[in-house]
Amino acid sequence: MLAKQVRHINDVLNYVYGTEPLRLSGVDTCIAESWRRCVHRHGLNPEEMKEALILPDSRLREHQEAIGDFTDIARYGLQALWKQIRDMGYVVLVADADGVVVDSLSSDSGRLAWKQAGLYLGALWHERQNGTSAVGMVLETGEPAVVHRNDHFDATHIGLSCTAAPVFDSQNRLRAVLDVSALTPVAAKQSQYWVLQLVKHFAALIETAAFIRNHKQDWLIRLGHAAEFLDVTPEYLLAVNDEGNITGANHAFHQWFARHAGKSGQTLIGNGFERLFGQSLPELCGIQNRRPTLCFDGLTLFVGITPPPRKPAAPSRNSTPLPPELAKLCSPDSRFNQTLQRVAGLADTQVPVLINGETGSGKELLARAIHLSGNRADKPFIAVNCAAIPENLIESELYGYAPGSFSGADRKGKTGLIQAADGGTLFLDEIGDMPLYLQSRLLRVLSEREVMPVGSIHAVKVDIRIIAATHHDLQANIAAGKFREDLYYRLNGLNVVLPSLRERDDFDYALQTVLRHVARNNGLTPKPVSAEAMNVMRRHRWPGNIRQLANALEVALHSAKGAQIQPEDLPDYLYAQNRPSENPSALTEQTQNSKAILQDPPSLQNALQAAGGCVSRLARDLGVSRMTVYRYLKKSCPR
């Protein structure tokens, strides 16, 4: 035992038993309370030093499975936080409500040292196990904590500096703890207070992202004391179901409610929104020209409301016929047709539509069909690929510029794409790739409905309908600080998710439609597809979706000499992978790779580590089920 550890043990004993209280008068009250809890409640003895306990892999997996997709949601926030502090020698950890580290990000160098210190996957940081630690204190108190060097109860950990903040779920249960720790901390505790602000900020972002994800079928209510900040960083979040009952609230609102309603003994979850606040959501939605407000206990809060995506209506025999452009996209998939019905119902309105889907899944085709189905059909449809315009040109391309506003500019000035869409539709493709500073400008255009060309002092009014599309998960981008939440709410009037080709249960129908389409565009006769060729295509994963399928069918139509399209008429990448003589099990390249990883224990362990120790994520990466991953893990580690 080191001399400084002996000194620390004496200090803790003296402090807890009160023989030398003055000597450590610098100890924070919350740390002192934790030390007392360690001794009196948890029965810990500072003389019995214990290294951090690391759970075996099987137990760790149980904790990771129990926390479900929370770690997936949290990961974007974790990575964004990690990027900011990785060069300063910190490790970032997420612990579950039992104090078990279920996800972590650290530099590769010094992994052994992180593990020995317990700053590692599977480590258990609960006060009753390890004494005072940042994770342990957050779990005990529900409050953020900085536990710096000698603040730790157990002298084993006095080399560490740890800062942690809680993440609550919408029922106000402590779901996880976000922690940032260093092995070789700088001397002063005060230096950790900026880390504390960072950790609190990211914990709040993760909490909001998880809230939005878990309540995507509910009405989302944002509340705050300042109207201007409501869309940027809402102080409070509420979720309300279609029956008007409150189904969730963020931690800040639970606390606010307890302060203001505690005396009347009212409950929050399950209570009727209208009963509690005296106004219904449809009433609040109907308020025009000003921010709606709510009064509660004599206080006024500004309100922002996002309705849930409308649930698919029950199939109805007398659903209205679709406009021809949308009808062209119809398929045997009834869910998709209901989506088209909803889109058709909004074709004549200015309600913004946000289309999500992988590349080539038909986002632009759908956007054009919406435009052509509405009362703007004879006005321009301007498509802007936000990812394709060089950053230095995007501003002048979108907003235009005044005559002579910069060197190299056209003397007469230039009309921007937004103005060019006046009266019609502006299609913002790849909106998730738009740089943050342009997002703020776009937000102003959408709020004010006017553009200010570069170098001009006069704003120009525009009348546009916005349709945006992206392959990104924008909520994850919001959590990672890459996309503005207020812009997201502006764009997301109606959300349409286009399934990838491999997820569609109407693949055969889609193939026939695309085949006819390709034949018509190339002046060819659509040939039938043989059963073998059909099987080859059904098995492929189609990362490029309909665009890739269309290209493959174009190749096949040009190559087919017989009456039918055969496997050998398909592009090489499809045919080669499925040639029966060379590849009897007809595995795709991806499944072969996955199999190689699964069957080689070191590769499997590496892949698991790369997936942050999360079996679900690894299973997704390998394109196999979770059970398959477990089976191989068990084989590779039979104990």
Ligand SMILES: Nc1ncnc2c1ncn2[C@@H]1O[C@H](COP(=O)(O)OP(=O)(O)OP(=O)(O)O)[C@@H](O)[C@H]1O
């Ligand atoms: N339902 C369909 N029927 C026939 N062809 C289709 C269909 N959907 C998409 N396509 C074709 O697939 C190609 C890709 O479609 P589109 O450009 O709309 O996809 P996208 O999702 O916008 O792609 P990206 O994200 O890469 O811009 C186009 O050539 C389009 O004509």
